[in-house]
Structures are given as C-alpha cells and as structure tokens.
Amino acid sequence: MPLTDAKLRSAKADEKPYKISDSGGLYLLVKPNGSRLWRWKYRIAGKENHYAIGEYPAIGLADARAQRDEARKLVKEGVHPSHNRQTQRLAQAAEGANTFQAVAEEWIGKKKPGWTPYYLRQVTRFMASDVYPYIGPLPIRSVTAAHLLEIVRRVEGRGAETVALLVRQWCSAIFRYAVATLRADGDPAAALRGAITRPKVEHRKPLTRAQITAFLKALDGFSGFRTTTIALRLALVTFVRTVELRAAEWSEIDFDRAEWRIPAERMKMREPHLVPLSKQALALLRELHKLTGNQRWLFPNYRRPETCMTATTLNRALERMGFNGKDSIGFSAHGFRATASTILNEAGYRADVIERQLAHKERNTVRASYNQAEYLAERRDMMQQWADLVDGLAEKPPLAVKAKTGRAKTQSAKPR
Numbered sequence: 487m488p489l490t491d492a493k494l495r496s497a498k499a500d501e502k503p504y505k506i507s508d509s510g511g512l513y514l515l516v517k518p519n520g521s522r523l524w525r526w527k528y529r530i531a532g533k534e535n536h537y538a539i540g541e542y543p544a545i546g547l548a549d550a551r552a553q554r555d556e557a558r559k560l561v562k563e564g565v566h567p568s569h570n571r572q573t574q575r576l577a578q579a580a581e582g583a584n585t586f587q588a589v590a591e592e593w594i595g596k597k598k599p600g601w602t603p604y605y606l607r608q609v610t611r612f613m614a615s616d617v618y619p620y621i622g623p624l625p626i627r628s629v630t631a632a633h634l635l636e637i638v639r640r641v642e643g644r645g646a647e648t649v650a651l652l653v654r655q656w657c658s659a660i661f662r663y664a665v666a667t668l669r670a671d672g673d674p675a676a677a678l679r680g681a682i683t684r685p686k687v688e689h690r691k692p693l694t695r696a697q698i699t700a701f702l703k704a705l706d707g708f709s710g711f712r713t714t715t716i717a718l719r720l721a722l723v724t725f726v727r728t729v730e731l732r733a734a735e736w737s738e739i740d741f742d743r744a745e746w747r748i749p750a751e752r753m754k755m756r757e758p759h760l761v762p763l764s765k766q767a768l769a770l771l772r773e774l775h776k777l778t779g780n781q782r783w784l785f786p787n788y789r790r791p792e793t794c795m796t797a798t799t800l801n802r803a804l805e806r807m808g809f810n811g812k813d814s815i816g817f818s819a820h821g822f823r824a825t826a827s828t829i830l831n832e833a834g835y836r837a838d839v840i841e842r843q844l845a846h847k848e849r850n851t852v853r854a855s856y857n858q859a860e861y862l863a864e865r866r867d868m869m870q871q872w873a874d875l876v877d878g879l880a881e882k883p884p885l886a887v888k889a890k891t892g893r894a895k896t897q898s899a900k901p902r
Contacts, residue, residue: 489514491547497522512554514542524550528561537567584669586629586660587622593663602754604729609656612649616641617657626664631674635681642682650682692825693817695879698722702880704807713795714803716774717785721800721819723767723873725826725844727754728819732795734784736775744768759845762866764873826872833875839864 489508497506499520506514511527524539539545539553557567590613598606620637621629634657641650657675664670693701701722708715721731730748738747746761753759763771771784778786785795800819804810809817823844830840842861 489547510554526554526557530561584626586624586626587618589626589664590660593660600756616653626670631677634675635678638682647682654678692821692828698879710803713777713785716770720770721822723764723876724761725823728800732785735782739771762869764870766873835868839868
C-alpha cells in the first residue's frame with residue numbers, strides 16, 4: 487500500500503531498524519536513533535541494490551518518488567544511480583574549481599613569459615579591476631555573452647573604449663584556452679565582436695626640424711631635474727621606446743664598445759636590441775653616470791629609488807615646456823621615434839635600416855636574422871649622423887613656440 491504523508495509523520499523509532507514500503511521499490515528506513523531515510527531497491531544484472539535518496543522530512547514523499555523515477559531511467563540504461571550521482575558531484579567540484587578567474591590566471595601564467603612587464607601589468611590590472619569582481623568567482627562554463635557584454639559596456643561607458651576592446655580580446659583568449667583544456671564548450675566573447683566601436687586612432691605628429699630646434703632650446707631652459715633633461719635628449723638621439731629608456735640599467739651600457747644592449751625581456755617584441763651610441767649619446771651617459779652611476783637604474787625614481795622613473799615624468803616635462811597637454815602641439819615622448827623615422831626616411835636612409843633600429847618586428851625570420859647581423863655598420867653610421875643633425879638643428883635661430891597658455895613666446899638661443 488502506498489505511503490501517505492500522515493503515515494510518514496507518525497513513523498516512530500523502534501529498538502531495531504524497520505522499513506515502511508511505498509510503491510515501485512521505494513521505502514522509508516526508520517532507524518533506532520530516529521532518523522528516517524529514503525531508499526530505493528532495484529536490480530542490475532540480476533543483483534539487488536539499494537540507492538540512498540536522502541532523509542525525510544528534508545526530502546518529502548513527492549520528491550522521493552520523483553528521484554526514484556529518475557533513478558529508474560538510469561537503471562534501464564544499465565547505470566547505477568549512485569555511480570551517476572558521484573560522477574555529477576565530481577563534475578560539480580571540478581566546475582567550482584574552474585572558475586573564470588582561476589582559468590584566467592592560469593592562462594596569464596602560460597602567456598607571461600612572452601609578454602613585456604608593461605603588458606603583463608596591463609592585463610593583470612584591468613582583469614582585476616574590470617572583470618574579476620563581476621565574473622571571477624563564476625564557473626567558467628556558466629559565464630555567458632550577456633555577462634561579458636555588461637562588462638565591456640561598463641568599461642566603454644567610462645570613456646575607455648580601447649580598454650573595453652582589450653578586455654573582450656583577453657576574455658576571448660581565455661575562453662579559447664578553456665576550450666582547448668576541456669573546461670569550456672565555446673567562446674561567448676566571440677559573439678561580442680563589433681559591440682564596441684573602435685576609437686579613431688590619432689597618431690602623434692612627429693616634430694619638424696624647426697620644432698626640434700625649438701624643443702632643444704626649451705630643453706636648455708628646463709628647470710627640472712638634470713636627469714630628466716638628459717633622458718629627453720637621449721630619447722631624441724636614440725629614439726628607443728620610452729619604457730626601454732626609463733627602465734634602462736647601467737649593466738646594459740658598454741662605454742668601450744659604444745653600445746647599449748637591451749635584453750629581450752625588456753623589449754616589446756621579446757628580442758634583444760642593440761643601440762649604437764653616438765658621441766653625443768656617450769657624452770650624455772657619462773654625465774648621467776656621475777649622477778646615478780652607483781645605482782641600478784640610469785633614471786631612478788627619486789621618491790622610490792628601488793624603482794625606475796615613472797611613465798609620466800617625460801610627458802610632464804614636455805608639458806611644462808609647452809609641447810604636450812592642452813593648447814600645445816600635442817607631442818609626447820613616444821613621438822621622438824616618429825620624428826627620427828620621418829626625417830631619416832626623408833634624408834634617404836634605407837627603410838630596412840631605420841626599421842631595424844626602431845626594433846620593429848620583422849615578419850620574415852630568416853630576413854630578421856640577416857638584418858640584425860648585416861645592418862649594424864649602417865646603423866652605427868646612421869645613429870652618428872642623426873645625432874650630428876640634431877646638434878646642427880640646435881644652432882638654428884630661435885623659433886616661436888606655442889606655450890601652454892596659447893600665447894607665442896620666443897626662446898632665446900644659447901651658444902653651444
């Protein structure tokens with residue numbers, strides 16, 4: 487006779503365990519300690535088995551019967567319900583361990599040997615601030631395109647369209663990694679292509695020859711730290727990336743060979759780079775050595791000497807001189823590279839030599855190897871002639887420069 491809720495509530499403990507049967511093999515086991523446990527009796531391969539459904543009253547009669555019916559379907563397929571439940575629990579445990587943040591950090595760990603320190607900081611910073619607080623704790627399989635759209639829209643809403651695009655790109659790479667490691671079934675970030683409008687890139691214009699003259703004269707009158715003045719002058723004559731300059735270490739400078747060898751881990755393209763040093767660059771470095779030569783960095787941070795010059799120092803100096811910021815020509819320290827490239831190309835230097843000195847990536851690996859070995863003599867000659875050209879421009883007459891106030895002011899020339 488099938489059980490009723492009234493009969494279940496009236497079931498009392500006895501000295502020995504006893505069963506109260508329902509239908510279809512379902513029964514309630516009443517134990518001497520008062521616990522009342524749902525069990526289901528079934529057979530597989532002629533052998534009797536008992537499946538533990540749970541405890542009454544946490545699981546009521548209707549739920550117990552529903553679980554019995556689900557278990558019966560498994561038995562018909564030859565699957566033990568207890569084995570299936572164990573598999574599900576293991577899968578849920580694995581799913582819980584494979585949160586989005588756990589997989590993302592694993593992906594970052596795999597990728598970071600090929601990234602520059604700057605790019606690594608960029609990825610970890612924006613993931614920590616814009617992604618993890620919202621989907622970090624979720625199992626990666628449960629993260630949807632809607633979750634990701636909300637994140638990138640939030641970033642876009644604060645005016646950081648480029649960051650929003652990067653976040654979508656990084657999330658997509660994380661999901662592809664999860665798919666490859668059997669922890670996700672697809673990439674929901676792929677559906678968001680085109681959801682963010684890519685901002686128009688405004689390339690900084692290089693300095694003209696006349697503006698180089700104005701810059702050098704403004705630099706002569708710069709009242710900031712001498713190390714900052716030297717850094718700006720070196721940025722002009724070596725045209726390395728600003729991060730390569732700011733984080734330069736004295737161990738990289740070879741005065742005898744007139745070379746600056748930047749290790750691969752500090753380069754954007756993760757390849758070592760050699761900068762032939764002109765006489766002018768060497769003179770600046772010798773002066774700088776008297777100021778910071780007893781430290782690790784060429785340009786230490788004055789507030790935190792254990793670190794190098796901050797990313798904003800050079801642009802702040804340019805701003806003070808009227809070359810960067812509001813009501814200026816909008817020139818940044820990174821623009822020294824475009825300045826050198828433009829003028830050297832106009833002067834007729836071979837494009838391959840210029841590109842090699844700019845440390846731009848060569849797509850053809852065979853040719854890249856050839857370039858590194860073959861162009862060095864030409865690069866030495868070009869770097870010296872470039873420094874000589876800069877010196878020549880310093881001798882030009884004064885030029886009116888648009889100051890931060892928007893009014894023109896004339897810099898007086900000093901003999902060199």
